[in-house]
Amino acid sequence: MKTRIAALVMVGLLALYLVFAINYSFVLIGTGIVIAQVMGWALLVLPLIGLWALAAELFFIFRAERLFTMLRDEGTLPDEIDERRPSGRPDPDAADRAFGRYRDEAEASPESWRAWLRLGLAYDASGDRRRARWATRRAISLSRASTTAD
Known part of the structure; x- marks a missing residue:
């Protein structure tokens, strides 16, 4: 807050x-x-x-937060990357161990905004902010495309 x-x-x-x-x-x-x-x-x-x-x-923040809330409400947030250090920051070692799973999921489902957002969260927890933003932008783009297609 x-x-x-x-x-x-x-x-x-x-x-x-x-x-x-x-x-x-x-x-x-x-x-x-x-x-x-x-x-x-x-x-x-x-x-x-x-x-x-x-x-x-x-706009990026609001859209990403909306998608994050949807994942949280569905109960599909990645648990492994939510491990925290005593300081409250994400544990990059735990995120690195789980990273392959989310990368493989995004590669297997390239049109799934959920997979890309989870990958973005894994990048963020690993400390790679540039790729986290890239994956999150991809998730936002896919989400908007799927909304207009419906």
């Missing part, structure tokens, strides 16, 4: 920064001085890119 609150505070602060940056860009654009107007347009574009990146990340 602390992590969620911290993330929401950071999103709020970033949104506040974006509002001030966009407001200041309009001030610069309205000065009538060419160099200030160029800086104003640049200052307008960069926060908009930041806003797009923030929105994309939030």
Whole structure:
């Protein structure tokens, strides 16, 4: 819960920064001085890119959390990768031992979002965040495709 609150505070602060940056860009654009107007347009574009990146990340989080909740409700979350160290972090050794099972499951069922999400959770527990995000994005894509096909 602390992590969620911290993330929401950071999103709020970033949104506040974006509002001030966009407001200041309009001030610069309205000065009538060419160099200030160029800086104003640049200052307008960069926060908009930041806003797009923030929105994309939030959509990823909400979609992944929805799929995670569905797996939890079905009772099909991977138990082996839920072993924890005394610090509360996932035990990467336990995750590494179970990883092959989830990799094989995803290879055997490449159209199953459940298999890809379990693989993403195994990657995450092993500490490979880049591949965890990749597998989770694949799960989200497959889930959305199966929803539109129904």
